[in-house]
Amino acid sequence: MSATHLQDAAPSRRSAFLDLVSRRPEIITFIILLAICVAVSVINPAFLQPSSLVDIGRASVVMGLFALGVFIILAAGGIDVSFTAIAAFTMYSMTLVVKDHVPDMPIALVLVLATAGGALLGVVNGLLVHHLRVPSLIVTIGTQYLFRGILLAFIGTVWIMSLPTQMGAFGRMPLFQFESGDGRTITLPFYFLVLPAAALLTWWILSRTLMGRAIFALGGNASVAERLGYSLKTIHIFLFAYAGALAGLAGIIHAAANRQANPFDLVGSEINVIAAVVLGGARITGGTGTVLGTLLGVLLIVVVNSVLVMVGIPSTWQRVVVGGFILLAAGFFMFCQKKNN
Amino acid sequence: MRTTGGQLFMLVVINAALLAVGAMISGGTYLSPFNLQSMAGQLPEIGFLAIGVMLAMCAGNGGIDLSGIALANLSGVASAIIVGSFLSSTDNETAFSIAFIAVALLTGLIGGTFNGLLISRLNITPILCTLGTQMLFTGIAVVLSDGRAVAVGSPELLSQIGNGLFLGVPISFLIFVSAAGLIAALLKFTPFGLWLMLMGTNPKAATFAGFPKARVLIATYATSGLLAGLAGVIIAARNVNVKWDYGTSYLLIAILIAVMAGVRPEGGYGRVICVVMATIALQLMSSLLNFGGLSNFVRDFAWGALLLTFLAVGRYNLVGLLTPNKSRKLV
Structure with missing residues (x-):
C-alpha cells in the first residue's frame, strides 16, 4: 500500500517541480548560482569578503546593461549581436567629442548624448x-562590422589613456565606501545604481505598458501579433533603439570605470552576454523570460568568470565552462518543455 | 523556386567586372598568374566554411552554423597535438601528414555530429546550439594548446596541399572545387538533398510526409563539421602554426558569402555553384582592396555594408529587375 503511494507520489512531485521550473526557469539559475557560491566559499573563504562581492557588483554593471537590451530583443523573438559595436562606437566618439571640442560638458549631458547616440x-x-525581413542575427552581424568598421577606419584607433576630467570623476564617484580588514578602502561606485534603475525601467516597460504586451506577442507569434493590430515596424524600431540606448550608456560607463577609452574594447563579448540572458531562462525563440532571470544569468556568468581562478581552475577553462553552461541550460529547458507537453 | 539562373548570372558578371576593374587599377599585375594563384590558394579555407553555413541555412527553422571557424581551429589544434605526441613532422613526413589529415577530419566530423545531435534530439535552436558549441570548441582548443600557437611544421605532403601547384593551379583550390562538386552532387542526386531542401521549405509538411528529419539534420551538421575539419587541414597546411583564434572575421565572411550566393536564410534554397562563385568574388574584392592599399578596418566596413546590400538585393528581388524574363517574384 505505502509502496504504491510512494510510486504515485514520486512522479507527480517530480512533474510538479518540472512544471514550476518550466514556468519560472530562473529558479534553476538561482539554484546553480547559490550552489556555486556555497561551493566556492567552502573551498576558498576569501570569496565572501566584501571586496570580492563589490568587485562582482562592479563587473556586472556593463554586462547587465547589455543583457537587458539583449533580453528585450530576445523576448520579441529576435537576436542582436551588434550592441558591443554600438557601445564601442558611442563610447569612443563621445569621448573624442568631449575631449577635443566641448571639454566642460556636464557629465549628465554626456550620458544623455551617449544614450541618444x-x-x-x-x-x-x-x-x-x-x-x-531576414533573421535579425544576420542583419546585426552585418551592422556590427559596419559600425565597428566606421569606428576603426574613419574615427580613430588611438587608445585614449586620459579621459576628460568629468568622465573620470564619474567613474570614481562613490556610492558608499568602507575599510576592509586589511586596511584598503573599498568603494562601490555610484554608477552601480544605473543597473537597478535600467532593470526597473525594463521591467516597467515589459509588464506595465502596451509596448511590453506587444513585445511578448511578437515573440510568441509574429503573424498573430500583426493581425492583432500591433505595428511590427514600431515594435522593431523601439526594441533595437532601446537596446542601442542601453549599449550607448554601458559604453560610457565602461570607459569611465576603466578610466580609458579603447576603441578595440567590448566587441567580442557578445556571446557571454547572450549566454547570460539564455541562462536567465529567456527562450531564444522569444515570448518568454523575466528581468529578474536576466539579472541572475548575468550574475552567474560574472561569478563563474571571477571564481574559476579562486578555486584553482586555470582561466583557460573559462570558455569551456561558459559554452558547456549554455548547452546544458538550453538542453535542460527544452527537456522541461517536452515533459510538460 | 526563384531566379536560380539570375543569381548565378549576376555572380558571373560581378566576377568578370571585378577582374576587369582589378586589371585596370593595377595595370595588369592583378591578372598575373602569380596573383591569380595566390588568390586561388587563399579562398578554399573560407569557401569550405561558407558551404557549411549554406547547408545549415538550407535546413530551415533558423538553421545556421556559427561554430565553423571554431571547429576548424579545434581540428587543427587537436590534430597537431595528438599526432604530434607520437609522430614527428620532420622524421616521418608522409605518415605525419596522413595522420594529421585523418585526425583533423575526424575531429570536424565528431564536432559537427555533436551539433546535429543537440539540434535534432534535444531540439535546441541552431543559433543557440552553435553559439554554445562555438565557445566550447574554442575553449577546448585553448585548453589543449594552453592558449599558444601549436607548431605543425611543413611535412612534404601537407605543404604540397597548402602551397603546391598542379598544372599551375593550387592543389588546395582543386580540393575545394572537387569537394564542392561532391556536395553539389549530394544535394542534386540523392534523397538526402531533396529531403534537406523540402524540409527547409516547410518543416511541418516534412514531418507529416514522414521524412527522417533527425537523421537529415544530423547528416547536414555533420557534413558542415567535416567541411570545417577540411578547412582546418588547409589552414594548417598553409600556415606553419595553428592557433585557436585564427580567422576571427571568418564567421561573418562565411555568412556573407552564403547570403551573396542567394541562399535563403529561411531555408529551402541554396546552390553550391553560387557559393563557389560568391567565394571567388569575395576573394577578388578582398585582393582588390589590398591592391588599393586600404586598411583591414575599411575591409570590415566594406564586408558589413556588402552583407546588408546583398540582403536588400535578395529582399527586393533586384536580380529579377535586371533579368526580367527569367524571374517570377517570390510570393
Missing part, C-alpha cells in the same frame, strides 16, 4: 531588420 544606431538596426 546608441538609440540612433539602434534605430538603424531596427529599420534594417524590419525592412529586409
